[in-house]
Amino acid sequence: MARQEVATAERSLHDQATLLPRPQLILAFASLSITLLITFIDQNGISVALPTIARDLKAEATISWAGTASLLANTTFQMLYGRLSDIFGRKTVFLTAIALLSLADLLCGLAQNPVMFYVFRAVAGIGGGGITNLAMIIVSDFVTLEQRGKYQGIIGAMVGLGNVIGPFLCAALIHRTSWRAFFWMLSPLSALTGCVAYFFLPSKPRPAGFKESVKKVDWIGSLVSTIGVIFLLIPLSGGGAYFAWNSPLVITMLALGFMAFLSFVAWEWKLALLPMMPVDIFSNPVVVVMLLQNFLFGCVYQAYLYYVPLYLQNSHQFSIMTSALIYVPLVISQSLISILSGQYISRRKRYGEVIVFGFGIWTLGAGLAVKFNRVTSPGVIVIVLILVGAGVGCIFQPTLIALQAHSPKYRRAVIISNRNFFRSAGGACGLAMSAAVLQARLRATLPQQYKYIAKSTYALPSSSVRSLPQVLDAYMAGSHAVFILQVPLIALCFLGTALIRDRGLQPPDEQETEHELAVRRDT
Secondary structure, three states, X not given: OOHHHHHHHHHHXXXXXXXXXXXXXXXXXXXXXXXXXXXXXXXXXXXXXXHHHHHHOOOOOOOOXXXXXXXXXXXXXXXXXXXXXXXXXXXXXXXXXXXXXXHHHHHHXXXXXXXXXXXXXXXXXXXXXXXXXXXXXXXXXXXXXXXXXXHHHHHHHXXXXXXXXXXXXXXXXXXXXXXXXXXXXXXXXXXXXXXXHHXXXXXXXXXXXHHHHHHHOOHHHHHHHHHHHHHHHHHHHHEOOOEOOOOHHHHHHHHHHHHHHHHHHHHHHHOOOOOOOOHHHHHOHHHHHHHHHHHHHHHHHHHHHHHHXXXXXXXXXXXXXXXXXXXXXXXXXXXXXXXXXXXXHHHHOOOHHHXXXXXXXXXXXXXHHXXXXXXXXXXXXXXXXXXXXXXXXXXXXXXXXXXXXOOOHHHHHHHHHHXXXXXXXXXXXXXXXXXXXXXXXXXXXXXXXHHHHHHOOOOOOOHHHHOOHHXXXXXXXXXXXXXXXXXXXXXXXXXXXXXXXXOOOOOOOOOOXXXXXXXXXXX
């Protein structure tokens, strides 16, 4: 499809920008923030429950698929949500995503076998991905580009807060009742936030009828991208642990995934009327650099989220609660800096120096984390995690603002959903790479009689085995290899900042530039 035809079709969609008066904005933004908080409590709280769930459902060898299924589903639907919200309306799609999350949590609590649990976690991933996407898109509808920094900064703080509350809440419920109580508590809370959002979020009714709207959806692109993501990420996530890398199954899935990816690009480029991923966004070199940065820091962030607590519990023998307490400073740092960086961007109308500082301090923290060992004091670990958290706070939402500044106004939903897709895909690949590195080091360093431990990073061995010096050394070697892996990835992001031009933020009464002008200025 010609670029001009795609742009014309995109402009024909009804504009959902609604600049709200302050009282209404506060209520709408509060409903978005609370919903996002619950989403990340659900997404990250489960990490501490996996060993318990594995024992209860007799799924010690496969429990990592709980996280993989959620992440796969989340990534698969990221691109589609932006275009669906353009066609059917933000509020409708947002409420649908909340309903999916609420239903999935209820069913997770009722799951009686591993397959049921993994399927319901996938549904939760679909709902959670929609909530994350739509919250960021709706905020962009409510406020001008120059004001988005401070509001998106608060959104970033909610993400961090959910990341820290989730593990504590889940651990407390496991200690007092059962892991099922965690999901049974979140299900009605999600439904309640949906009711609040229904009353406080404004909506612009779509001018087209339902049948006409359905015809606008890029169903073929959605199907092909889903096949590509699934067939690429499943072998990447399970390779080396559940499947041999050179097995016919892995090779076949990777080949099919790669062919599906090429088919998706061709379809979006030549045939799709309203593509989920308009190929011409990649004609802007700054957008390309920032999307690649999002992929890479998604790799690193997700690896830290899972493997720092694992390092604390395995190499240091800390309890779940102690590990969570040590991790808290990273999240506090991330949340505070996210708010402050958002305020800075809105006041100064610049984002370049924030992103450069963020990647720089994150690279420093990642480099220092390589020095962690079995006797590193908790105080030193906390200082390094604070540095990493400060970097994260300067990156997550400011890169989103920067991408919107380099994209036309009518594409804000698409650029946000594609940015989140790249970040989620990076997270999935980061977990896969980190798991492969950890397992390889465990196999290489564990005594022969304990090599079975390497089969799962979540279903931990008995405390008597875990406390053996040889096993502790092996876990430390694995964690060290994972930390080393993150340094070049985040360093590449830092180097990429040299290619980003800060175009500033436009005044609220000035129309955002068209894509062609942005490309000319960037090149």
